[in-house]
Amino acid sequence: MNTSHHPNSLGQGTVVPFPISPEYVKGWTTPRAIVELIANALDEDPNSTVHWADGHLTIEDNGPGIAQDAFLLGASKKTTSQIGQFGEGKKLAALVLARDPDIGKIWFETVGYAFTPTIENRSLLDGIVPTRDGKSAATLVYTLYPLDRASGTKITIQCPRKVADEAITRVLYLTEPDYTPPVHKACIMLNGVPGRIYIGGILVTHDPRLSVSYDLPLALAKGDQNRDRTFIDGRALDRHLKDALASCADPNVVEHFVNKALAKQPISSQEQYFSSVHDYTVKLAFRQIADQLLPSGKRVYYQDKSEGVEGLETDAWLMDSGVHLVETDLPRWEHEQLMALLGVERRRTAVRKEADRQERTTKWINHKDLSETQRHNLDHAAKLLRTTLGEDSIGRLRAYTESHQVGYGTLGMYDQKSDTIGFQHATLNNRSETISTAIRMAGHRRAYLQNIPHTDGANGFTVALTEIAATFLQAYVTLANSQPADPEAQQATILLPVNTQPTKHTKPNRAEIARARLLRNAPPLRRRLAELLHRRMEEILAAKETKSTVRVLQSVALKKAYWDVLDSPHPVGWRRDRGVSCLIDYDKITAIANLVGVNPAVLFLAHMAEEAPTYNRRADDRKQQPWSGRLQGSVTRAISDLQAAGGVYAEQVSSIQAMANGQTPYDSDGKWLKPLHILLKAEEDRLG
Numbered sequence: 001m002n003t004s005h006h007p008n009s010l011g012q013g014t015v016v017p018f019p020i021s022p023e024y025v026k027g028w029t030t031p032r033a034i035v036e037l038i039a040n041a042l043d044e045d046p047n048s049t050v051h052w053a054d055g056h057l058t059i060e061d062n063g064p065g066i067a068q069d070a071f072l073l074g075a076s077k078k079t080t081s082q083i084g085q086f087g088e089g090k091k092l093a094a095l096v097l098a099r100d101p102d103i104g105k106i107w108f109e110t111v112g113y114a115f116t117p118t119i120e121n122r123s124l125l126d127g128i129v130p131t132r133d134g135k136s137a138a139t140l141v142y143t144l145y146p147l148d149r150a151s152g153t154k155i156t157i158q159c160p161r162k163v164a165d166e167a168i169t170r171v172l173y174l175t176e177p178d179y180t181p182p183v184h185k186a187c188i189m190l191n192g193v194p195g196r197i198y199i200g201g202i203l204v205t206h207d208p209r210l211s212v213s214y215d216l217p218l219a220l221a222k223g224d225q226n227r228d229r230t231f232i233d234g235r236a237l238d239r240h241l242k243d244a245l246a247s248c249a250d251p252n253v254v255e256h257f258v259n260k261a262l263a264k265q266p267i268s269s270q271e272q273y274f275s276s277v278h279d280y281t282v283k284l285a286f287r288q289i290a291d292q293l294l295p296s297g298k299r300v301y302y303q304d305k306s307e308g309v310e311g312l313e314t315d316a317w318l319m320d321s322g323v324h325l326v327e328t329d330l331p332r333w334e335h336e337q338l339m340a341l342l343g344v345e346r347r348r349t350a351v352r353k354e355a356d357r358q359e360r361t362t363k364w365i366n367h368k369d370l371s372e373t374q375r376h377n378l379d380h381a382a383k384l385l386r387t388t389l390g391e392d393s394i395g396r397l398r399a400y401t402e403s404h405q406v407g408y409g410t411l412g413m414y415d416q417k418s419d420t421i422g423f424q425h426a427t428l429n430n431r432s433e434t435i436s437t438a439i440r441m442a443g444h445r446r447a448y449l450q451n452i453p454h455t456d457g458a459n460g461f462t463v464a465l466t467e468i469a470a471t472f473l474q475a476y477v478t479l480a481n482s483q484p485a486d487p488e489a490q491q492a493t494i495l496l497p498v499n500t501q502p503t504k505h506t507k508p509n510r511a512e513i514a515r516a517r518l519l520r521n522a523p524p525l526r527r528r529l530a531e532l533l534h535r536r537m538e539e540i541l542a543a544k545e546t547k548s549t550v551r552v553l554q555s556v557a558l559k560k561a562y563w564d565v566l567d568s569p570h571p572v573g574w575r576r577d578r579g580v581s582c583l584i585d586y587d588k589i590t591a592i593a594n595l596v597g598v599n600p601a602v603l604f605l606a607h608m609a610e611e612a613p614t615y616n617r618r619a620d621d622r623k624q625q626p627w628s629g630r631l632q633g634s635v636t637r638a639i640s641d642l643q644a645a646g647g648v649y650a651e652q653v654s655s656i657q658a659m660a661n662g663q664t665p666y667d668s669d670g671k672w673l674k675p676l677h678i679l680l681k682a683e684e685d686r687l688g
Helices: 030-044 089-099 161-168 218-224 234-246 251-262 280-293 309-320 332-342 347-358 372-389 425-429 431-449 459-482 487-495 510-521 524-544 549-554 560-567 586-596 600-608 629-645 647-651 653-660 671-687
Strands: 014-018 049-053 056-061 106-110 113-122 137-146 153-158 187-189 196-199 202-206 213-216 299-302 323-326 362-365 396-403 412-415 420-424
Touching: 014 113, 030 056, 030 089, 030 153, 030 161, 030 202, 049 161, 056 161, 089 106, 089 113, 089 137, 213 218, 213 234, 218 234, 251 280, 251 332, 280 332, 280 586, 299 332, 372 396, 372 425, 372 431, 372 459, 396 425, 412 431, 420 425, 420 431, 425 431, 431 459, 510 524, 524 549, 524 560, 524 586, 524 600, 524 671, 549 560, 560 586, 560 600, 586 600, 586 629, 600 629, 600 671, 629 647, 629 653, 647 671, 653 671
Parallel strands: 196 213, 299 323, 396 420
Antiparallel strands: 014 137, 049 056, 056 153, 106 113, 106 153, 113 137, 187 213, 196 202, 362 396, 412 420
């Protein structure tokens, strides 16, 4: 252990003037100078100690000591992982401490020597160069003493405790237990002094406009500092802060800024980062916070800043209708982006939806409120069309008393939005009128789905109706040829099919029919996964008492397209020009898996295993190949999830790794996928 010495015990020292004016770096304070010395000690030894006692602050490290080149201005061998940069901190710190009248003796002990800095009037350059007024200039002077210290450096500064404490609070290494400097991403500190900016744990500046404090990685922000350890310009700092916030998925941080925005508390321009959020995990954090902060049980929309004062009456009407309008004091673009992150629609959407909800253009009648004859005629019309034209020939069939739909006759109408064929209430009293109206509206529907004009008199409607008529004629001829009975019996058979069961009047079956067609062509593994996910989603919809898959997916910041590629899978290699073809983002996979209660690894692997060997490869060769680099990160996370699940899940890890490495031979009958079928079976058994 090194023994401390006092300069009086070391005899006469060697005086070395250092040609630097005490007026240099006027902006540096004494606490900042002490922080520089602490930072240098930490660079040399992460276990450096700093403490104050009996009027003296002691900074001690076990580093290699202060070599001769440490006294050269601008000489530095610091790496990007060290706090120092320009090679001036120690020299300037000694100058600042020496010129402060409130600071007493300053004593450095290091390997082989000791020294103390002071400010004195000295003749420079051996007096060869004359002075302007004949007086010696005030300059920094080092008095050096030989010392037998073998390692490390110890600095003792006589100073008030207040000064020492202020310096210590600027160094997170000393104030935060087990502090670790950030490496790749900035640390956002909600509990720190608001506005403090640290780089690698050392305070560099303070902006009182900020609402939290930040610790930026050395490798990221060190190069943007000037020689005063501040930022070269505000733009560099703004960029670092917005990047830090936009990549932060910490729910506490997200909640902090959302709360401030919704409460209309001021948010500085540096912290208005909502338009910079692109990472899905951050978007998911916003959506989850929205469920906690926005009023539950109300329809929530946001006030569009462009609509001005003229919307006050509309606002009052909406609020009377039970609508909650969200406002902020953010600039328009940031306001709109925050609302998008929270999943809140704009007010003009509320106006349209509320008007449509309160002033419905069609007054429907419940099926149970129809008379027995009306129900009988409606069910028979539905059976006739579906038997002759196909299950997907009509959507939902309903009766109404009043409708403002235009472009149709008075007996019925087709509502494109809900895919519903409507019958005027009185029409159902007559079986022939019911059937003819059903056929006519099926023509409107067919023309609409073919994206051709479909109103009465339109050419597209005529073509569609002709096609339906031809289908009925063909069915009639086929039936007549197969049953040479009397004409009246044949007609009864066609119009009133035997064993007719009442048609179930549910939501449109068009999507279900399309999904069934896709499932028939999908790979077995994807088809089996789709059936499991479909059952789980139906249970969730029932539990949430909603029929909207879109609304459920909005809770995890996902569009329905992400669900469709899982629920209605396509064959391997299917691609679309735009949109989602398959789901490889493990964060999104995890969000959907957590939503429906399925293991994310099983979901990802069952969805991608058959396609992964050929994913993004032009060759049509189906033999096993290593999965592309883009998939490998997801595979690593999937394996981690399987290991965490244990049991039969963990048993498949080696097989999955072999697949991902391209070591599993491909066979046309699908035996190479056996581990995935085992995983799916385990999930089916677990979920029941």
